[in-house]
Amino acid sequence: MARVMASLLRLNAHFGGRLLTTGVAIAGTFQPYFWLNDHLPPRFDFLTPLDTAIPFLPWTYALYSSFFALLLGAAWLLDGHEYLRMLGAVLLANAVCYLGFFLFTAHYPRPPLDSIPPGFWREQFRQMRASDNAGNTFPSIHVATTLLGALRLRHQRGGALWVLWAVLICLSTLTVKQHYVVDVLGGIGVAWGVHALLFRRPVPALAAPVEARS
Template identity: 35%
Template sequence: MPWYMALGQRIATLWVVKMFGTTLGISGFFVVYFWVMHNPLREPTVMPLTPLDHWVGVNDEAMMLYGSLWFYISLAPAFAKDKAELLACARDAALMAVVGLLVFCLFPTAVPAFAVDWSQYPSLQFLKATDAGGNAFPSLHVAFAVFSAMVLARQLRSVRAPAWVRALNLLWALGIVYSTLATRQHVLLDVLGGTLLAFAVGWAGNTRGRLVWKEA
């Protein structure tokens, strides 16, 4: 069976559960995320900048990549081949969210107040008005992107997708990571923290469920 037909077959499996589950999961996450951000237990610590943070310029067009995360992360559950794989994906994503939110509660952080005239960046001005730049470390935006890239890489290998499709998956994830810096929503240390969280949860999930992730 061609790889694209195999993916189509995966999407059709439990599609109603996947659609409603992903929608409810993302919606529920946003509710808790913004509550934690607006109700910190103490004054948030401002994250320090590194030379890379100064080197990466502000990019209004990066907003498209930044916002694409919420479609990107829906692909992993959509491509789950069965109930076991879908539950494993949901479990690991939930674990990552819980760990990140606990860190935000116990050790609130925020990005610096950048000396940027946001009126010059219309897309980013809207983002700054809705997301105040709290809940900085670890970056769950990065964590979800990296985690999704790991899951999708396994899924694409299992259906023998061509190299260009697997490369596109990697580039998309890297683009989202870049966008967190270019939109000034996160700094490098946040990115590193989110990446570490994703790798830790991905490794733990892969260790627990080797049979689930066994390639077809």
């Protein structure tokens, strides 16, 4: 195991290695994701009046899909050790979300493609829906992954902008009608829980007791 970690650290010491690691990790997570989405029938309905009131804004698909770019930003800015820690957190969050997909299977009632004016955005949604079915909603893996990236990037230069970008991506999961409000809350909970578990601050040393006066 030590040799494997040493090899991973050497590989991820440069940006190209981090890109390769990211590609392998994403490819690995796609397999269980698509299997669950293709084989689990819906058993829950999380639709609320708030979900219905949120408008469908096809152009926000640009924000929704930009979370891949946020991961690339993390690969660029974080050093190899920190990036591997973040990627490990993302993989753990994925596993937690898969369990949620299995236990609380729901399918989002996505607007029909015909409701999108012909052109660029309709084609983007057609391609996305051709591979990503309406399931795998709770908790949102999109939100969990995005927030984990932002939580590590907030310490970097322009940290507030990374966080703002992550918030906009999370909101876009609602306006592209991929997720319920409860899915977003669940994704936030997964991200914060995994981050708290894997990125605990060291416990400060206790101050030495003051010696009693003689």
